[in-house]
Amino acid sequence: MRYYEALGLEPPRLKLDAADLQKRFYARSREWHPDRFSTRPPAEQQTALEMTALINDAFRTLRDPVGRAEYVLSEHGLEASAQRGKDVPADLLEEVLELNMALEEADGEQAARSLAQFEAALAALDGQLAGLFAAWDAAPSPDNLQPVRAALNRRKYIANLVRDARKALETARES
Template sequence: MTDPFDTLGVEPRFDLDLGALEQRHRDLSRALHPDRYAGAPAAERRLALGRAIEANDAMRVLRDPIRRAEALLQRAGVARGEEGEKKASPALLMEMMESREELAEAAKGRDPARIARLGSAMLAREQATLTAIQGAFAAAKNDAEQLQGVLALLSELRYIRRFLEEVSAIEEELADLK
């Protein structure tokens, strides 16, 4: 895949203005829309369609903080993705296991208030982790060695996201029971 920052013509940074990113994507989508190329030769239509697909893929990457961080790491030459990340610390694993157990107890007891509290606490943790990732990128200034610290934060963010997905699934399940 091509570089998503280059594809959308935005500055490669973690703390993107998502509103400006959405606007840039809309403008590019309008410019590449198939209706604009209806009378063009087939090769030009295929090229525009390919660029539109790339723009949509780039938008999906940059909208998601984990994938955006991975794209920045790739640009800096740092191994990325779950395979390249360091293993989670035992403390984080223990904390997540305890949180999951508490969530399971709340789900079993059909306690929506407790589930909501657990979800809110994890949302706050997600925000703090995103802030830490942003700070790590700013401090590293594309130095591959310093960017290694982002990998541990991304691992933590993945655990947080999985927990929040579980909270959503449980909340949906409880709503369906009503």
């Protein structure tokens, strides 16, 4: 996987240490940044440009756990978004209806309650994701990647709910 390779992180892992990642990013940048190749022939400058773009793209993607997992999924031919349905997860149905009401009626108290609920759900899911990451790192099989994909889709849905709840809260405050 090119992004992992670019930062010398082979074999790929879903769980990465942020400080280590940053250190690698800086070291690779020192080595390849176009500023270091300004007096070199054009061909070398082009290589430096390509390498640095790759290093930057890799760091930007891998430092975010969600972006990182989506990248690994797509490298395995599993587009994270392909499976995403419009269906509300059954266990959240009631809460989603409450949020919609809060949105419609600019109900600040309900919006605050919804926000707290969805933030808690998001935190719980992040905990779950960490476990799934560890499982894939220990045994990087497609079987261990499917649950990651499911969790990511659910996370995306909840993240949108958090965003909408914030919006509802804001609207309620303004009105």
